Amino acid sequence: MKNLENYGVQELNATELNEINGGVSVSLSLGQAINFTLGIVNIVVDAVQAAAVAVADFVSGFINGGVEVEV
Incomplete structure (x- = not known):
């Protein structure tokens, strides 16, 4: 990398960076x-609950003879 000091390049301070970014701060x-x-926890819990219900329905159907396997 070239030595930027030879080209008059200077590091921006926090105020200058804020002005360049339009004053946006997160x-x-x-x-x-x-x-x-x-919100993230609720999304994960809903997904796990849906998976548990699907597995329970599958197992229930299998136990009750609702699943047919062709050979």
């Missing part, structure tokens, strides 16, 4: 972080 309050985390 910050979450504790409540927002908790809501976000709970």
